[in-house]
Structures are given as C-alpha cells and as structure tokens.
Amino acid sequence: MRNTVYDAAIVPCPDYEAEHVRAALTEALDAIGGLDWVKAGMKVGIKPNLAAAKTPEFAVCTHPVMVAELTKMLIERGAQVTIGESPGGIYTAAALNHSYSATGMTLAAEAGAKLNDDFSSKEGHFADAKVLKSFHYTGWLDDVDVLITFAKLKTHGMMGMTGALKNLYGTIPGTVKLEYHYRFPNHEDFSNMLVDIYEYNHPVLALIDAVTAMDGNGPTAGRPRECGALIAAHTAYDADLVGARLIGVEPMDVPTIAAAIERGLSRDSLDKVSLYGDADRFIIKDCELTPRHDITSVKNTRGVTRAFMKMVMASKPAAVKSECIGCGLCAKLCPAKAITMKNKLPSIDRKKCIRCFCCQEFCPKGAMKVKRTAIARLLNK
Ligand code: SF4
Ligand code: SF4
Numbered sequence: 001m002r003n004t005v006y007d008a009a010i011v012p013c014p015d016y017e018a019e020h021v022r023a024a025l026t027e028a029l030d031a032i033g034g035l036d037w038v039k040a041g042m043k044v045g046i047k048p049n050l051a052a053a054k055t056p057e058f059a060v061c062t063h064p065v066m067v068a069e070l071t072k073m074l075i076e077r078g079a080q081v082t083i084g085e086s087p088g089g090i091y092t093a094a095a096l097n098h099s100y101s102a103t104g105m106t107l108a109a110e111a112g113a114k115l116n117d118d119f120s121s122k123e124g125h126f127a128d129a130k131v132l133k134s135f136h137y138t139g140w141l142d143d144v145d146v147l148i149t150f151a152k153l154k155t156h157g158m159m160g161m162t163g164a165l166k167n168l169y170g171t172i173p174g175t176v177k178l179e180y181h182y183r184f185p186n187h188e189d190f191s192n193m194l195v196d197i198y199e200y201n202h203p204v205l206a207l208i209d210a211v212t213a214m215d216g217n218g219p220t221a222g223r224p225r226e227c228g229a230l231i232a233a234h235t236a237y238d239a240d241l242v243g244a245r246l247i248g249v250e251p252m253d254v255p256t257i258a259a260a261i262e263r264g265l266s267r268d269s270l271d272k273v274s275l276y277g278d279a280d281r282f283i284i285k286d287c288e289l290t291p292r293h294d295i296t297s298v299k300n301t302r303g304v305t306r307a308f309m310k311m312v313m314a315s316k317p318a319a320v321k322s323e324c325i326g327c328g329l330c331a332k333l334c335p336a337k338a339i340t341m342k343n344k345l346p347s348i349d350r351k352k353c354i355r356c357f358c359c360q361e362f363c364p365k366g367a368m369k370v371k372r373t374a375i376a377r378l379l380n381k
Helices: 018-031 064-076 093-103 106-110 139-143 166-171 174-183 187-201 236-247 255-262 303-313 329-333 358-362 374-379
Strands: 008-012 043-048 080-083 121-125 134-138 146-156 160-162 205-215 223-233 316-319 339-342 345-348 368-371
Touching: 008 018, 008 236, 018 064, 018 223, 043 064, 043 139, 043 166, 064 080, 064 106, 064 146, 064 205, 080 106, 093 106, 121 139, 134 139, 134 166, 134 174, 146 166, 146 236, 160 166, 160 236, 166 187, 174 187, 187 255, 205 236, 223 236, 236 255, 316 345, 329 339, 329 358, 358 368
Parallel strands: 043 080, 043 146, 146 205
Antiparallel strands: 008 223, 121 134, 146 160, 205 223, 316 368, 339 345
16 A cells, blocks of 8 residues: 555556556556445446447547456456446437447456446436536436546547546437537536536546547547556546646646636646656647637637637638538537538538537548638637
8 A cells, every 4th residue: 555645647558458458557546545445336337438439449439448457456346337428429229339349348348347228318406516407417327336437538629628527428318418519509618517517426536548549630530649648536627637738738728627727626737736657758749639729719808809709710610521421410410400411511500500519529430620710720820
C-alpha cells in the first residue's frame, strides 16, 4: 500500500496487449488508492465510449482489451460487472448487439461482464442541476451500485474534446440525446447539461484510454494518434484536465471543463491536481484540433460584438461531396431538421442549424466536416 494517494495518474501503456494493459491499469489505480472500495457482490457498471460501431483500429471507442482487463480486476474482487452504453441513433437490442460485436466488447463478456440488455428508459429528476432538472436516462443504471466512466481521448466537433465527463452523455437514451441537443443549442448550456449528467451519476472512477487517441475530424472520423497513455482519476474533472493537456488545449477552451470550473466543481489548472506520472511526456505532437475552438475566442465578448463575432467565427458542418455516399443518415438524425437531401447530397439550412455537429459525429463515412469560416482561418493562421 503506497503512502501517497494521488488525485489522478497518467501511466505508460505502449499498446493493447492484455499484459501491458493490466500492468498500466494496476499502476494507475494503485496510484489513486487502488480498488479496495470494490466489495464482494457489488454491482459495478462500466460506461465505455462506443460512439460508433467501429472496430478498434479506428480509435473511436474505448479499446475492448482495456474494458476486458478492468472487468477481470473487478471480478477478481467479487464484483458483478455490467457494460452499458447508448450511442447516437436508436437504442435497441439489435443496434447495441451490432455495436458490442463491432467494437469488440464481446471480449469483456468473455472476461465475465454482462453486456447490458435492458434498453428501458427511466425518468430522472435532479434538484441540484443547473439546467437539466428533469430528463430521461438509460434504465440499466438503476441496476448498478457504482459506475465507472471509461472514455477514449478524442477531439470533438462540438465540444473540442471528449473525455471522461462527456462520455456520460451515453447514459441518455439514443434519440433522446438528439432532443437535448435541440433543447440546449447553446454550447454553454449544453456543457452545463453534461456537467449535470455527470453530477447526477457521480461515477466512482474516471478512466481514459489514451493509448491510441484521436485528433482531426473527431469523435468518429478523425485520425488515430499514438499517445501511449492511460489516465485514471477519482473524478472526470481531473481526468479531463490531463486529457486536455495531452491534446494541447487550455482547460477554459474545453466547454465542459470551463462549465465545471465556473461552477466550482473542477480545478482550473492541471497544476493544481496531484498527479502521478508526467503528462507532458505524452503530449500528442502537432495534434490537429477540431475547429470548434474558434467559438471560444468570442467567449469574453458581449452583446452585438459577441453576436457578430459568433457569426463570423463559428464553424459550420459541411459535407464533402467526393466522400458522401448519400445515405441520408445526417438528415435523419439532425435534431433541428436543418438537413434535406438534394440529389443525394445533404443541403443544410443555416438558419435552422444549431451547430450541434451530430451530423458530423454520426456520418458513417466521415464526409461531414467541421468547416471554419474564412475569417477564422485568417485570424488563426
Ligand atoms: S451521413 Fe455522411 S455520407 Fe450520409 S448523406 Fe450525410 S454526409 Fe453523406
Ligand atoms: S445540420 Fe448538423 S450541426 Fe446543424 S443542427 Fe443539424 S445535425 Fe446539428
């Protein structure tokens, strides 16, 4: 038993070999106090990021070996483990079984975890919420004693970065998520909603798979980037501060972290986190960020200036004709009904678009990109 219990840990993990993953999980978890809180018979839920039904080499989802090894460690302590997720789109057994199979989560099942098969939706109320006092959540959460958020480090079209906190948006049932994009079209409100969801679920542990991270057109169509790290923390706030450092983003430039800082829930700098390991060693060189950061540059402006700055700086979704297969999924999922298909190409009504980037996130071909305005490109040169 070590004397120092750290707030967070970042440890090397060179690849997804089971033995390396187990060693990294053991080292990181030991540094933040270990797993002694796991009791025999405890029902532990793991919420990985299974944003799209893609195989591990695309670096979209939490790697199955990570989830499988964590499962084994929990089961060795007598826990019962359930893996649950609600990606975008329909939330049904057929959709999730396809997702479990494509993402390799069946490996976690072989390790003894139950892959959630309860696709019910429950109504929740959270009096302490800032914006999301009433909501729907995935029913399987009622059947676990504690929850672990196990995210993947990726850039994100709407939020700049997705990590341990944003990962819990998958506790909201499939298409209800689209409704909430429409209910909270403003990035600040949307971020506060994500913080509310996190606070409501209150995970006991926050992990981020950053062995192979993603940059560019994240969170589902970016580039896999070798990073070689595993992050563990008591809170998603601390874990995400480490993640932000790795992709080279200031905490206040990630709306979810900014919202948590403003609410006094998160520290405002990684320097204030007692960290086991050296985060700087794992910084992804030339990390290509998703251009939503243009919006943060208007954060400190007000009134007409702010409205004008948003108009000229805010990134927009745009389909690349040569990559689009005309499947129409973006039009089907757009919560604002801003997309119509014309000649097998999406046409976006800019007046209706709320810039939620669901179309970019769920395009199966990565054809929908985040496009910066000419002024933003010029200013950021
Ligand atoms: S989801 Fe992607 S591929 Fe399908 S129509 Fe929209 S942009 Fe094209
Ligand atoms: S067009 Fe894309 S970004 Fe705009 S509201 Fe629809 S899904 Fe969201």
